[in-house]
Amino acid sequence: MPQPLKLFGTPEQKKKYLPLFAKGAISAFALTEPEVGSDPAKMVTTATPVGNGDYYLLNGQKLWCTNGNIADVLVVMAKTPPAIVKGREKTQITAFIVEKNMPGFEVAHRCNFMGLKGIQNGLLKFHDVKVPKENIIWGLGQGLKLALITLNTGRLTVPAACTAMAKKSLLIARDWSNRRVQWGAPVGHHEAVTSKISLMTATTFAMDSVTWLSSAMVDQGKVDVRLEAAMAKLFCTEAAWRIADDTVQIRGGRGYETADSLRGRGEEPIPVERFMRDTRINLIIEGTSEIMHLFIAREAMDPHLRRILPVLSGKTPAGERLKKAAEALAHYAAWYPRQWVSLDRWRNHAGVSPVVRKHVRFIEQTSHRLARSLFHAMAAHQQGLEKRQQILFRFVNIGTDLFAMAAACSRAAFLLSRSPSDRGPEELADLFCREAALRIDREFKSQRRNDDKMIYRIGRNMLDGKYRWLETGIVK
Ligand SMILES: Cc1cc2nc3c(=O)[nH]c(=O)nc-3n(C[C@H](O)[C@H](O)[C@H](O)COP(=O)(O)OP(=O)(O)OC[C@H]3O[C@@H](n4cnc5c(N)ncnc54)[C@H](O)[C@@H]3O)c2cc1C
Incomplete structure (x- = not known):
């Protein structure tokens, strides 16, 4: 379900597109470009009005668009002609609904990453893609505000996922540290490991608390959660990265070995190495830590x-x-x-x-x-x-x-x-x-x-x- 459509779509847009998603259609959100990441206001993808503004021609590229390769419907941000405010030109960024079979839309490349091996994510190209003006979400020039509002709550999915990974890491660390005996004692009894486990546990409790608190605030619907969502994202992603690192360390060589390799030699395929690769992206997506x-x-x-x-x-x-x-x-x-x-x-x-x-x-x-x-x-x-x-x-x-x-x-x-x-x-x-x-x-x-x-x-x-x-x- 594309949140921009849910939050800001017209009744007509919702009537047309929401049933598709109910039937399983996939959506994507295309903001980032090869030259523009953290500073999306500088985007270069353009939407030029044609035919008295009844249509817009989309031209440009979008990078790292999650689900972009397989999406049926995409929300694409593009620059529309500047508005004149108090005699000065003001950049306008507008959100468009683009359908995958609109001529001129191309999936140019499927990206591969350090982790998230199952993700469908790509470089998308738009060449004179003709989009009707009815597909504009929330009006001309509202795109950046829409992206920021959507990200404010969307960001909270990240701490939730990070907390889950931390919980799973606790389970793995506890099990392994009790089972693995070195120097005559379970490794969990050696103080260096015990203290790691102790801090991982307390931190996971805090991550869980932060996630519940900020999500509850969103559910109330009355609170402005911009600050809390950003703090939850920052805190949980950084904590998850440290926990993944500690879990690899506690598992020793097995922490560095892939699950497939562990399975291949008859050991339990515990994917700690994958946790670390997968969780690293959380410090970058939905707004970097910086x-x-x-x-x-x-x-x-x-x-x-x-x-x-x-x-x-x-x-x-x-x-x-x-x-x-x-x-x-x-x-x-x-x-x-x-x-x-x-x-x-x-x-x-x-x-x-x-x-x-x-x-x-x-x-x-x-x-x-x-x-x-x-x-x-x-x-x-x-x-x-x-x-x-x-x-x-x-x-x-x-x-x-x-x-x-x-x-x-x-x-x-x-x-x-x-x-x-x-x-x-x-x-x-x-x-x-x-x-x-x-x-x-x-x-x-x-x-x-x-x-x-x-x-x-x-x-x-x-x-x-x-x-x-x-x-x-x-x-x-
Ligand atoms: C797996 C994956 C999935 C993604 N999914 C999507 C998606 O669905 N849709 C989409 O639109 N985008 C998506 N992205 C893009 C993602 O949102 C961007 O990677 C992210 O916003 C950062 O942009 P960038 O990589 O261009 O880094 P840059 O903006 O080039 O930044 C590089 C470094 O400089 C730092 N930096 C930048 N500006 C400042 C500053 N002013 N002060 C201090 N430090 C600064 C950054 O924090 C970072 O460390 C995805 C990316 C990946 C890898």
Whole structure:
């Protein structure tokens, strides 16, 4: 079911296409192009109106389109002629419904990847594909907004899949670590392995909690989940990658061996190596980890920027600037002191265990500390902060860990209320929160003391070829 059609299709479009999907037709979503990935606004695929705008001619290429090779119906993003807004040209991206048998549509290549070997994914070409204007979804120029809205909730399928992989990894790690005996003991009893398993378990509990919480928010239908969905995607994909890595390590040589090879020599075909290959893509699709960081940072800074930018901008007329400055001052005079006050002691904690309470208090206090620190950084760097990704990414890491802690505590409290004698969820939330608090502490410390400038300088030197000598001495 193509979500853009479900969310924004006209009644006619739904009447025509939805029954096809009910019968098993396959759909695809084509946004990425060979030259345009994370920055889709720069796409070059065009849709040119012909015949008084009754039809559009689609020309261009779409890359890595999942299901594109076998899709009956595709939602394709293309540039339509720019609109003139206040005398200036504004790029318009529009979503079109394209049917596979429209002349000029071609599946040029089936892509092969490190993992996801079963995926049908390809390079698609459009040469003068004639699409009726009735196939535009949500109107001209709405394509990018549509893609972003669709991705906001669509993104949540990724944490769900990552959590499932983590759970399966736990099962495999537990079974193997109990069975495999080395140096006179099951490998799971050697402290290095035990501690890996312990952290994998606590992290999986947090992933599960984050996935349930953000999905429940979507189901409520009333909450804007942009931030939570992005954090869930970022947190769960990065955690899944570490868990896959640890599971390979725990399985030793067998972790690196393919399931087919294991089966071929009579062992159980446990596909840990495949987990690792398959899960790697999750840090790239539906918005890369870097883009998630930027998106979350932008969402956090936006309320401040909206207040501060008109004051700083030379384009704002003097009178208006004074008014905006007074408004900002009044706002921050109330907002800033609040970031120093904890409301925890006035909250109703009835039924919440002391362990969970302790972490909830930390989450509240640290959220305030994060808000203050971000505000201070914005005051220090002003608009330049948007480009200081090393600083911003630390803030985002702290915020994401706080969100995961909140989800884990909330789920532990809920599970405890249902089954008070089982302290398992509380234990796992406790461990996850303790470890997250240590990470948060490190991130705050490195906001004050870091090698950001040197790291950036050496990175740029490297790009300029200054360390080419280091790339020699390898077998060609
Ligand atoms: C298996 C698979 C399935 C896919 N399915 C689909 C699909 O169905 N439909 C579809 O339209 N697309 C699909 N894609 C494409 C996918 O969404 C893109 O690969 C992804 O958006 C990243 O784009 P890119 O690969 O061009 O990387 P680029 O955008 O070129 O980025 C390269 C690197 O630079 C980083 N980077 C880029 N910009 C910034 C910045 N401003 N700041 C910091 N870092 C930055 C990125 O994070 C990344 O690490 C799929 C891809 C794969 C591999």
